[in-house]
Amino acid sequence: MQRVTVTLDDDLMEQIDRAVSERGYQNRSEAMRDLARAGLQQVAVEGGEAEDSIGVLSYVYDHKARDLARRLTNTFHHDHDLSLVSTHVHLDHERCLEVSILRGPSGDVKHLADHVTTERHVMHGKLVLIPWSDQSDG
Known part of the structure; x- marks a missing residue:
């Protein structure tokens, strides 16, 4: 795994923390991985990359x-x-x-x-x- 540092505004961080709490993620990293996977899937489908x-x-x-x-x-x-x-x-x-x-x-x-x-x-x-x-x- 690789460590990545990202800067997020306070409002977005609050939304992520709320998702962590509501969905029961173990930590922010798990939530961020799920959000990244979901976003990449959507981009692949919408961009026609997913055959x-x-x-x-x-x-x-x-x-x-x-x-x-x-x-x-x-x-x-x-x-x-x-x-x-x-x-x-x-x-x-x-x-x-x-x-x-x-x-x-x-x-x-x-x-x-x-x-x-x-x-x-x-x-x-x-x-x-x-x-x-x-x-x-x-």
Whole structure:
């Protein structure tokens, strides 16, 4: 391991100390390593550096909307190689929540998620991407 010295303003240090306390980190170093890893993952995904990714797509939609369920099903069938599993929850009489776990090239996963979340009567949608490699990091 290497030791790094960083200068942080007081407000940022307070936020980090709060995260250390709330999450139960052993020390600031553990928190900083986690924050650095999370930031690097996000940069890799957003910058297109991560070729493959795991995506968690969650979205809420109006299940009574005409043909929406059929269109969504067709979208997932079209990209069946990206979809690992989905779960469906009835929120109330009109709305459903679906959560789908996807795996594949980051661009393809983003494209599928965009196609789903921009469908008319899909009210809320969010994709979380995590860089993925079939090779162990050791």
